[in-house]
Amino acid sequence: MHQPLLNIIRGNIIESQHIGSIAVVDSTGTLLHSYGDHHMVAFLRSSAKPFQCLPFVEQGGVPFFGFTESDLAISCASHETSQLHLDIVHSLQLKVGLDENQLQCGPHLPNDAKKLREVIQQNIKPTANFNNCSGKHTMLLAFAKMRNLPLESYLDINHPIQQDILQTISEMCAIDKKDIQLGVDGCSAINFAMPLYNAALGMARFCDPKGLTESRASACKKITSAMLAHPEMISNFGEFDCELMKAGNKKVITKRGAEGFQIIGIPPNVINENGVGIAFKVDDGDRSGMNDKLESSTRVRPAVTLEILRQLHVLNESELQSLSSFGPKKVLRNYAGLVTGESKPVFEL
Numbered sequence: 308m309h310q311p312l313l314n315i316i317r318g319n320i321i322e323s324q325h326i327g328s329i330a331v332v333d334s335t336g337t338l339l340h341s342y343g344d345h346h347m348v349a350f351l352r353s354s355a356k357p358f359q360c361l362p363f364v365e366q367g368g369v370p371f372f373g374f375t376e377s378d379l380a381i382s383c384a385s386h387e388t389s390q391l392h393l394d395i396v397h398s399l400q401l402k403v404g405l406d407e408n409q410l411q412c413g414p415h416l417p418n419d420a421k422k423l424r425e426v427i428q429q430n431i432k433p434t435a436n437f438n439n440c441s442g443k444h445t446m447l448l449a450f451a452k453m454r455n456l457p458l459e460s461y462l463d464i465n466h467p468i469q470q471d472i473l474q475t476i477s478e479m480c481a482i483d484k485k486d487i488q489l490g491v492d493g494c495s496a497i498n499f500a501m502p503l504y505n506a507a508l509g510m511a512r513f514c515d516p517k518g519l520t521e522s523r524a525s526a527c528k529k530i531t532s533a534m535l536a537h538p539e540m541i542s543n544f545g546e547f548d549c550e551l552m553k554a555g556n557k558k559v560i561t562k563r564g565a566e567g568f569q570i571i572g573i574p575p576n577v578i579n580e581n582g583v584g585i586a587f588k589v590d591d592g593d594r595s596g597m598n599d600k601l602e603s604s605t606r607v608r609p610a611v612t613l614e615i616l617r618q619l620h621v622l623n624e625s626e627l628q629s630l631s632s633f634g635p636k637k638v639l640r641n642y643a644g645l646v647t648g649e650s651k652p653v654f655e656l
Contacts, residue, residue, distance in 0.1 A: 308344035309590045310654065313607050315639070317648040324653075325607045327567065329587040329615065330503035331656065333579060334515035336481065338504060340619075340656035345507075349588040350490055350500040352564030356383040356443050357513060357530050358479060359496075362471040363450040365526040371453050372402050379533035380540035381442035385563060387543035388417035388437045395540065396441045403449040410435040410444040411462055412494040419543055420601040440494035442540075447496070464489065464497050473499070480509035493565060506570060507584035514560060514572035515582020531560055531572070545602070547609040547633050554629045558621055561612065567593035569608045571615070578619055585615055606650065610634030614652035 308328070315323040328343030338345065351358075360382050369379060378399050386392040400407060414433035417423045426433065435441060450468045451461045460466050464473070476499055477484045488500040514531060516524035534541055538552035541562065548561050560572040567589030575582050593607040614635040616622045622630075636651040 308347070310343040312587075312589060312611050312652060312654055313650060314653050315606075315648065315650050317639075322648070325589055325591055325593070327587055327589040327607075327611070328503055329585070329611075329654070329656065330507040331583060331585050331615070331619070332504055332507040332511055333581040333583050334508075334511040334517070334575075335581055336508055337581075339578070339583065341504075342654050342656055345504045346502045347588060348488065348500050348502055349506075349568055350488075350492075350498050350564070350566065351506055351570065352492060352498060352566060352568050353385045353440070354506070354562045354564035354568050354570040354586075355476070355499055356385070356440075357534070357562060358476045358499075358509065359383075359443060359472050360446055360530055361479070361513075361523070361526055362468070362475045363446055363453075364529055365475075365522050366450075366453075366471075368446075368450060368453055369529060372449055374399075374402070376533040376536050377540055378402070379530060380537040382446035383530060383534060383562065384442045384541045385439045385548075386442060386540060387419040387422075387546060388433075388439060389419035389422055389543055392419075392442075392540070392543070393422075393436055396436050396445060399442065399445050399449075403445065403452060405445060405448050405452070407434055407436050407441075409448055409458060410438070410441060412438040412440050412444045412496070414438055418603050423601050438494055440492075440496070443496070444494065462496055469497055472497075476509070479512055480505040503586045503588060506586040510560075510570050510572040510584030510586065511582045512584070513582075514584070515575045534560055534562075547605075547612075550630060550633070551609075551612065554626050555622065556626070559616065563605075563608060565592075567591065567608065569612055571612060573619075573621055577621055583619075587611060587615070610637065610650065610652055611654075614654070615656065618656050 309326040312327045313325045330345035331340035482505045492498040516527040538549040542548040571585040573583040595605045639648045
């Protein structure tokens with residue numbers, strides 16, 4: 308039931324087409340808009356990170372370790388492994404009293420172009436902190452340490468912190484725990500699959516926690532405030548999630564996930580009186596590419612996100628123009644600079 312999201316046009320021919328599904332839900336559970344199959348089950352991947360951080364914050368982790376807003380933001384991040392990110396993850400581990408070797412996420416090359424050049428030129432061997440999930444893993448270990456729980460098994464689904472996360476996601480997204488499908492993420496942590504409707508509802512309630520307990524509502528506000536205050540920690544300067552939150556003037560919270568997943572939150576009184584959550588999945592996974600400046604980008608999710616926000620009148624023309632390098636429509640050029648076609652969204656909510 309997926310439907311076309313974005314066309315790639317060369318000459319007068321649709322050369323490629325990306326399909327997927329979208330759900331737009333407000334914090335009362337009302338389905339405002341859907342496209343394709345809003346019941347489609349997909350893994351949230353890194354879009355789950357704010358939810359994974361929520362029980363740690365709700366149970367007092369921020370004051371316990373003296374986390375700053377930057378610390379909290381990188382705990383929800385898919386950072387690009389710039390030197391800024393490496394430094395703050397290391398400082399976070401010093402606060403918690405952890406060693407980098409305790410992280411079980413594994414290393415990978417940086418996505419930050421400057422750091423990637425440095426790694427190649429100096430033959431640096433990446434370590435666990437280079438993983439774009441190292442902030443989340445540091446937070447998970449901190450959560451276990453705060454409660455005097457075993458550290459070596461912090462990724463086991465039966466570990467108490469993982470059970471707390473699963474319960475929290477179940478409650479936020481209004482889905483029974485037994486109906487949340489589980490898998491192993493790229494960073495080895497547990498990940499969660501559910502219908503797009505429920506993921507969008509969870510994000511709507513994150514941005515509009517009026518019906519939640521006082522402690523959970525406070526935790527939601529701390530996390531969303533940290534993400535908005537430090538979007539460069541959520542991804543990186545120049546990356547779409549960061550630039551969208553900077554341009555959105557506190558109207559948009561967003562977190563990308565791997566394999567074509569994206570989640571977006573809109574506070575109350577922007578679309579209607581309630582908070583609104585948006586979740587969508589690109590069926591082919593929307594793999595990223597790299598240009599000759601070693602800068603990575605994805606083809607579909609930024610353009611689709613901007614088109615959704617344009618159709619919902621969340622972003623004005625000035626805000627959309629400031630993000631025009633990401634879409635919604637883009638002129639395509641070849642390596643010689645010649646115009647070869649365009650990419651453009653093709654859906655209507």
